[in-house]
Amino acid sequence: MxxxxxxxxxxxxxxxxxxxxxxxxxxxxxxxxxxxxxxxxxxxxxxxxxxxxxxxxxxxxxxxxxxxxxxxxxxxxGNGRLAASVTSSQYPDYLYWLHYANSSLMMQIGVYWIAQMAVGAGNTPLLSSLRERLDRHLQMVEDRLSQVNYFAGGEFTAADIMMHFPFGTMKAFYNVGLDNRPNIRAWLARISDRPGYQRAIKAAGHDRDPALDWGVTRSVF
Ligand SMILES: N[C@@H](CCC(=O)N[C@@H](CS)C(=O)NCC(=O)O)C(=O)O
Missing domain, CATH: 3.40.30.10 (Glutaredoxin)
Known part of the structure; x- marks a missing residue:
């Protein structure tokens, strides 16, 4: 077990x-x-x-x-489920987004978030350049989801599971801001429909879907 x-x-x-x-x-x-x-x-x-x-x-x-x-x-x-097979054309994208989530995106969010706390209400050249870097990451994610429904392509995979946290529960700590990111918000809405996701957020101890705070209107309970 x-x-x-x-x-x-x-x-x-x-x-x-x-x-x-x-x-x-x-x-x-x-x-x-x-x-x-x-x-x-x-x-x-x-x-x-x-x-x-x-x-x-x-x-x-x-x-x-x-x-x-x-x-x-x-x-x-997994028995082949929720992954792109090594020989499929989706495999490089699957692998990229699966690893990008924590290796680059979470790191970039964390660096900006901590720098912002250190600087307080003020602004500095370092903070603006870190914000520009973070926005570049968010724009790339937005652009990807303007082309495909899920990160690896047409099908939901574990890459979506890895990519969800920075836009879902991470908001309890730091809000990256999705006002100008309609495709990321639409992807969050697609995710919130999944029975597996609904069971998971309940089991994880949430009493409401953390993604709803992004203005996703669907209620899961
Ligand atoms: N890169 C690690 C990060 C692990 C991590 O930092 N987890 C956080 C929760 S999001 C944690 O346990 N924080 C409390 C602590 O480290 O004491 C992973 O993806 O598993």
Missing amino acids: LTVHHLKVSQSERIIWLLEELELPYELRVYQRDPVTQFAPIELRSIHPIGSAPVLGDGKIVLAESGAIVEYIIARY
Whole structure:
């Protein structure tokens, strides 16, 4: 049985979502953030030395990193579902967006967010150039979704699961702003219709769809 170590309001929602989409059984262990620091509780360090979420348990295997966990579950238990096959024309796009989500996009959001907190209400050349960089990323995502319904192409895949967090639950911490990004908002609306997503956000502990805060009008409960 797979065990998902899930920190409330965090990237570990992706793993719950993937397992719900694949309809695989799993045990959920839920951890609360420290109300002041927002860090994970110290007990998570007894599962994995970094002590961040998600962490997946599979028998004796303990695996951290959202992207690694997603690839592991897809490869070992996916039976070809929610992935583009290596020989398909969608495969390079699938791989790119699956990794881009955390390697570049989340990093760029995090750098801007922290720089903004450090600078406060003021502005600096560094902050403006970081904002310009972040906007370049957001524009690329918007442009991609103006061409295709899902990141790998016509079909929903695990790349969409990886790409959702920066526009969904991340908003609890930092709002990237989607006012001028209609295609990203339309993609969020498509996602919110998925039964697997609806089950996942409930299991992850949300009482409403975090994507609704982007002006997505569909209600899931
Ligand atoms: N790159 C890692 C990031 C893990 C991470 O930073 N998780 C956050 C939740 S979104 C966390 O556990 N924060 C609390 C902490 O590190 O104490 C991944 O994708 O798994």
